């Protein structure tokens with residue numbers, strides 16, 4: 630449900646686990662996971678948000694509005710330098726020369742080896758997020 634927002638926040642360098650990927654179904658399990666890790670829960674589920682101490686309840690379905698909602702809750706969504714894998718949440722390390730020939734800077738995920746660079750998707754997301762923050 631929040632897959633797109635997860636991608637955006639990882640691109641902004643945040644350490645984000647997506648509950649959907651973790652085979653956790655039950656609210657009590659989600660609560661344990663969040664509170665045991667010191668993370669903040671971001672959810673659209675009102676019941677779940679009420680059960681977890683540190684949670685942000687999102688109202689919107691639209692990713693740009695969701696970005697605005699997390700921004701208003703103190704999470705900076707702006708993109709600076711790639712540092713998190715948007716697929717697996719692994720840390721990225723600098724690996725110049727792995728991207729396309731016309732790209733100087735690239736990064737590689739230490740978890741799944743995915744290569745990243747500041748391409749058109751990066752610029753597109755960055756512009757959308759900047760619009761939200763400036764607006």
Ligand SMILES: [Zn+2]
Pocket residue numbers: 714715716717718719738739740741742743
């Ligand atoms: Zn990865």
